[in-house]
Amino acid sequence: MSPHERSAGLRLQLPSPLVELDDDRAAARGVRLLLKRDDLINPEVPGNKWRKLRLNLDAAQKQGHDTLLTFGGAYSNHIRAIAAAGRHYGLATIGVIRGEEHTPLNPSLAYAADRGMRLxxxxxxxxxxxxxxxxxxRLREEFGDFYLVPEGGSNALAVRGCMEIPAEIAEPFDVICCAVGTGGTLAGIAAGLPEGARAIGFSALKGGSFLTEDVRGLQATAGTPTGNWRIETGFHFGGFAKRRPELDEFIADFGQRHGITLEWVYVAKMLAGVFALIEQGTFPEGTTVIAVITG
Structure with missing residues (x-):
């Protein structure tokens, strides 16, 4: 696969870069830490958004659909990604937003509308x-026929798309970590792991224990059940789209150390959890850990 694949006008950096992190906290515990920079796949449809959407976009076109409909909150990155991908694929897009309309539109919804999404x-x-x-x-009666992409993009096709993440990694590794919102990325990563490797998901939601059943369900739907993964639920920092001062401190420190500004809703929480597990000695000396930066 070309490092700069083109798809429907999207310039894609695939495989996404794998970068070793020089960090004394990991080194002190004998842990090798690498970042899978899926956030660099494409600025408009980054990371796990592209992984989860690619096969759904192909399916929509093969089935003759000209419209995508999906769901999301008022600040949803998924809504933004669907709007951008639809524009590039020549598909109309409808975003069903949770709650009442508020004007003027916030930056996320304004971005989606600017790319042609009907809200x-x-x-x-x-x-x-x-x-x-x-x-x-009822939505079909109102809007006509459409291809339905679930909230967050997680379905069987999304799982299969995310299975490609481990397949791109040439380095031997023991553990791969990712953030968890709806579970599709973790379900796919775990299903695509080489023998002996395991996956850890970090819930961005408070009370995220239910996500274990969601991931199992997604794997079952995709026909890819595995037992090589688990979910950490203690690193939500107050709940979805909430943050605490210690998370901001972690983000600032990480930026100073590595020159990378972390997305805070998902990625920073996941990485803060990874470093906490390293400090706790969860990973034996000699472990290679990969953290997927989903964007």
Whole structure:
């Protein structure tokens, strides 16, 4: 695969770079830490967004759809990615946003609208059952036919797309880590691991223990069940899209050490968790850990 693959006008850096991190905290514990820089795949559809969307976009076109519909919150990166990908693929896009409309649009929704996405709004009660047939049928009556991409993009095709992440890694490794929001990325990574390797997901949600069943369900749907993964739920720093001073301190320190500004909703929490496990001695000396920077 070319390092700069082109797809529907998107310039993609694939395989994404693998960079070894020179960090005294890991070195002191005898742990080798590498970053899988999926955030550099494409600025508009970065990281796990591209991994999860690629096969869905192909399926939408093969099935003759000209419109994508998906769901998300008012600050959803998934909404932004669908809008950008739809524009590049020549597909109309509809974003069903949780809650009431607020104007002017925030930067995320303004970005999506600028790329041609039609925005609709759904009350929070209905949103909780958004994938029920009664709701999706009503949406089809309103908007016509569409290809449905679930919230966060996680479905069987997304799992298969994320299986490509370990396949790109030529370096031998023991553990691979990623953030978890809806579970699709972890489900795919775990399904694509070489024998003997294991995966750890770090929940960005408070009370994220339910994600274990979600990941199992996604793997079952994709026909790829594995037992080589687990989820850490203690590194949410207050809950989804919430932050605490210690997370900001970690981000600032990491930027000074390595010149990388971490996305804070998912990635910084995951990496803070990785370093905490290193400090706790969770990884034996000689372990090679890869952290996926999903963007």
């Amino acid at each position: 609709a709004y759904m009350d929070r009660t209905t949103y909780r059952v958004k994938h029920e047939p009664e709701v999706t049928n």
